[in-house]
Amino acid sequence: MTSAGTYVRKGFVDGAAAARGIEQLGDAGLPLTDELAASADPDAALDGLLRLVDALDEQAEGAGREMLAEVADDEGTAMRLCSVLGASTALAHHLARHPEQWRELTDPTLGSTRPAAYALREALLTAVGADPHADEPVAGLPDKEAVDALRVEYRRHLLRLASRDLAHHVGLDDAAAEISDLAGATLDGALAVARARVGEPAHAVRLAIIAMGKCGGHELNYISDVDVVFVHEPVDGADEGTALRAATQLASHLMRICSDHTREGTIWPVDANLRPEGSQGPLVRTLASHEGYYDKWAKTWEFQALLKARAVAGDVDLGRRYCEMVAPMVWSAAGRDGFVSDVQAMRRRVVDHIPAHEAERQIKLGSGGLRDVEFAVQLLQLVHGRSDPSLREGATLSALARLSEGGYVGRVDAEKLHEAYTFLRTLEHRIQLHQLRRTHVLPEDEASLRRLGRSIGIFSEPAAQLDRQWRHHRREVRRLHEKLFYRPLLGAVAKLPGTEARLSLEAAEARLSALGYADPRAALRHLEALTSGVSRTSDIQRTLLPVLLEWFADSPDPDAGLFGFRRISESLGRSPWYLTMLRDEGQVAQRLAVVLGTSRYATDLLEREPQGVKMLGESLVPLSAEAALAEMQSLLERAETPEAAVVAVRAVRRRELLRIACGDLVAGTDVAVVGQGLSRLTDATLQATLDIATESVRRQRGLDAPASRIAVIAMGRYGGFELSYGSDADVMFVHEPVDGVEAQAASSYATAVVAEVRRLLSLPASDPPLEVDADLRPEGKNGPMVRTVESYAAYYAKWSHVWEFQALLRADAVAGDPDLRARFTELIDPLRFPAKGIPESAVVEVRRIKARVDDERLPRGADRHTHLKLGRGGLADVEWTVQLLQMRHAGRVEGLRTPQTLPALQAAADADLISSEDAETLAEAWRLVSRVRNAVTLVRGRPSDQLPRDSRERAAVARVLGYPQGASDQMVNDYLRTTRRAHAVVERVFWE
Structure with missing residues (x-):
């Protein structure tokens, strides 16, 4: 032994x-x-x-x-x-x-002969006792015997196929095609059993079964749902209602016959959810009804699904007419608005539905899996198949071969993708064959991996070798996915080596248009400019652009992204670090693509400060005011004039604005942190500019020392640490004469310094202007630009109105003389936080002013539901509600003594002045509206208080807010729901 x-x-x-x-x-x-x-x-x-x-x-x-x-x-x-x-x-x-x-x-012919489809059909029909040569075969066996016989005969043929596949290595294409033919024959057998069940009414209707998906493409798995669409037609003289009922019964019985569990097991589920209206639509339709639906209502993904439609069972002539009817619609689908976004959205939905515990071992749906290949090939087919009938293939590998022959995919890339796809499909087949279960997940246990490895010919360390090969092919699919779409575009405008694909200019334009580029010709010009020549720069661009084009295509504005990249590349192309950084640091390149394809504001900053590309590889957390000021002040010593000094200050500000904007766009910086970052940056800018202006005026006047100490008081959103990208810097100026200087001379000096600050900051420069707005000062535009602390005290004691005390709630002394800042704060605290709160008459006045603002300040034509500042549940609603709580209760609730909205709101909830639920509702609305306001400025490049009406801008705003592509309607609905709830709280808390 x-x-x-x-x-x-x-x-x-x-x-x-x-x-x-x-x-x-x-x-x-x-x-x-x-x-x-x-x-x-x-x-x-x-x-x-x-x-x-x-x-x-x-x-x-x-x-x-x-x-x-x-x-x-x-x-x-x-x-x-x-x-x-x-x-x-x-x-x-x-x-x-x-x-x-x-x-x-x-059977010795198993290794060399694939059974014909008609032979399989005859075998399955004969098994259930039907005449395979009849126009409408009807099962002759008793029902239960017929159902079991169908299963046994199906498994008999599956046994023969599996032996050919495993022992004789017939090839993936042949195996999948034979399984698909067997499925079609089985559907005919099941239909014969269904006719026997329905009886005489079945003769009133013709029924065709259209295979979709893998069955339609002749690439079915060993065990898989069989996707179908049913189309029927009454026979001549038959009543339409009778025909519809009979067709519905036939289809329903057929589906149960295939999927029911009996003593002989089951076959596979028949899935009709790809029919018009999906599971909510009628199970069967006439040819005319299908045509009407596809003409008027069908979405892009439905035409993508129809790409593989094939008549496989039932009435042959009716099935052929259906396929001829849908074919022109399929091959014109790429011209529909939103074509690419629909296809991408469908792919994302597939990925989103992968269970988290399966995502990394999903052969079919995961990243680098089979579906990536299939979607890529189908998208290229739909784009170029409009004008090239040779691409109209149902099977993925056949279509890939035609794409390669036509020059739409490089030959080497097509071979590698063919190899990866074949490996993954073969692996999928072996996994399913083991227990004939519908699964696409690579197992993790050693025994299963060993069996799978040996089943595909790996006998040395099969588990480890299989895992290595699988990971290699996944990486190849991911890498080739981008090249399938984007590298051939370069072949239309650049000299690429050897066997790369060569698209015609027309084909390249068609592909760019389908990928979402609004001006394909301009995009090709940009590509030509970036890739022409034989320099190292051009070589690196040709390496980078396939990846960047994909990222641009996934952004809200691909044209802007590509154009911005060209301009920045022309500025920095000769800098040795630029392209090398993009090539070697993928995060930088991807962040750059997101910024350029999403935000005009950030793109403008990058064009003025192209060195800022380096920042995309650094931390995007905003600098502190101290750090920014230290850097600004270090530059002042080298400046020969005030103008040169302020240019250096503004350059630091421009760079830090870019840092904050990029953090918002690619790192999701919290809106409160953005507001604080912008406010601190403004603090540093004002302090540095005040230092420059002080020294300039002192020299102009021949003074040995400043004649007055000056402080800057931030007001409004600036005082609340809540600046947005488009906000002005609302300020007041306060001064105090130094010892020995007359009041008039000190006032003249302080006024000159403030004027110099405003002049320097308004000088034309390559950065967003910093508008210093002092209109909130006592007496507004008619009052003096700068006052002493005593002058402010006298004014507030005698002349001020309740709205001015309300404005002081957000006052924060941010720049200038520290002692003077502290004295001004001591002056205003009792005024804005009165110990006993404001009287009821003042509450009425605040409400009256708010009503006037709501009625008169809303711009003509603005939508009150979507106006960010003055709309229902918008910023004004929330901030006025919080400020009224502060004016009434800050005297006794210390936490309310803050210029910031959210901390004050939390303090009000902690003091039970407002319920925690209401406070959360207001905070949620304030944060969302603030984020939307920032996003609008980032997208448009200029501030606006209205939710965009333009669909592309609205989509871009949604992307900045973190919504997936195609979710702009969801963003608007979330906005309306959130602000509606906030407005209801305002109605209770502010007005009652």
Whole structure:
């Protein structure tokens, strides 16, 4: 007896059990050992063979031994039988139930001959007792017998196919096509059983079954849903209602016949959800009804699904007419508005529905999986198949070959993608074949990986080698996905090496248009400018652009992204670090694409400060005021004039504005942090500019020292640390004469300094202006630009109105003389936070002013529901509500003594002045509206207080807010719902 160790060396896992099993095979044991050992799972193959022997012996004494002798004497049969038993426990179980079918594997033509589709149809129809040559075959067996017979016959053919696939390596295309033909024959068999069930009414209707998806594309898996569409037509003279009922019954019975579980198991589910209106639509429609739906209502993804439509069962003529009807619609789908975004959205929906625990091992749906290849090929087919009929193939690999032959995909890339796709599909087949279960997840246990590896010919370290090969092919699919779409575009305008694809200019324009570029010709000009020549720069651009074009295409404005990239590249192209950084640091390149394709504001800053590209590889957290001021002040010493000094200050500000904007766009910086960052940057800018102006005026006047100390008081959103990108800097100026200087001279000096600050900041420069607005000062535009603390005290004591005390709620002394800032704060605190709160008359006045603002300040034509500042539930609603709570209660609630909205709101909730639910509702609205306001400025490049009406701008705003592509309606609905809830709180808290 051969030792257990010998069997382990041959490939068995349990050597002792293998030795016992081989001995049970008797004289056939030794001849069959090598064939068993060569199977995917030798232990399972041996166990299945022993069960088959027992099953045959149960049918007839000695039949098992006769089978063993015959198989041992026929190498081909032995190879086919052992390979099936070792790879599929489901088919081993089927053979144990129907042991006579082992003889199917003795057929010597299995290795060379694929059965014709018509032969399969005849076999399945005959199995249920139907005449395969009749116009409308009807099952002749009793119903239950027919249903079981259909299953047994289906598995018989599947057994033959699996043996061809495993033992003779017939190839993925042939195997998938044969499974698809078998599915079509099975549908015809099920339809014959359904006709028998429906009876006489079935003769009133013609029914065609259209295969979709993998079955339609002749690339079905071993076990998969079979996607179909049913189309019917009344026979001549039949009542339409009767025909509809009969067609619906036929379709319903057919679906149950295929999917019901019986003593012979099940076949597969028939899925009709790709029909018009999906699961909510009628199960069957006439040809005219289908045409009307596709003409008027169908979405892009439905035409993508129809790309593989093929008549496979039922009425042949009706099915052919259906396919001829939909074909022109399919091949014109790429011209529809939103074509690419619809296709991309469909792919995202697929990815989003992958369970988290499966995502990394999903062969079909995961990143770098089969669906990536299929979507890429289908998108290229739909784009270029309009003008090139040779691309109108249903099968993925056939279509890929045609794309390569036509120059739409590079030959080498097509070969590598073919190799990766074939590997992944073969792996998927082997996984499903094991238990005939619908799964696309690569198992993790060692035993399963070992079986899978051996099933595809990996016998040395099969589990480890399989894992390495799978990961390699996933990476290849990810890499080639971008090249399929984008690198051939460069071939239309640049000299690419060797075998790269060569698109015509017309084909390149068609592809760019389908990918979302509004001006394809301009895009091609940009590509030509970036890639022309033989320099190292051009070489790197040709490497970068396929990736960048994909990222631009996924952005709200691909044209702006590409144009911005060209301009920045022309500015920095000769800088040695620029392209190298983009090539070697993927995060920088991707961030740059997002910025350029989304934000005019940030793009403008980058064009003025192209060195800012370096920042995309750094931290995007806003600088503190101290750090920004220190850098600004370090530059002042080298400036020869005030104008040169302020240019240096504004350059730092421009760079930091870019940092904040980029953080908002690509890192999702919190809106409160953005407001604080912009406010601190303004603090530093004002302080540095005040230092410059102070020194300038002192020199102009020939003074040895400043004549007055000056402080800057931030007001409004600036005082609340809540600046947005488009906000002015609302300020007041306060001064105090130094000892020995007359009041008038000090006032003149302070006024001159303030004027110089405003002049310097208003000088033309390559950065967004900083508008210093002092209109909130006492007496507004008519009052003096700068006052002493005593002058402010006198004014507030005698002349001020309640709205001015309300404005002081957000006053914050931010720049200038520290002592003077502290004294001004001491002055205004009792005024804005009165110990006993404001009287009821003042509350009425605040409400009256708010009513006037709501009524008079809203711009003509503005939508009150979507106006960000003055709309219902907008910024004004929330901020006035919080400020009224502060004016009434800050005297006794210390937490309310803050210029910032959100901390004051939280303090009000903590003091039970407002419920925590209402406070959360107001805070949510304030944050959302502030984010939208910032996003609008980032997208448009200029501030606006209205939610955009333009669809592209609205989509871009949604993307800045973190919504997925195509979710701008969801963004608007969220905005309206949030502000509506906030407005309801304002109605209760502010007005009541």
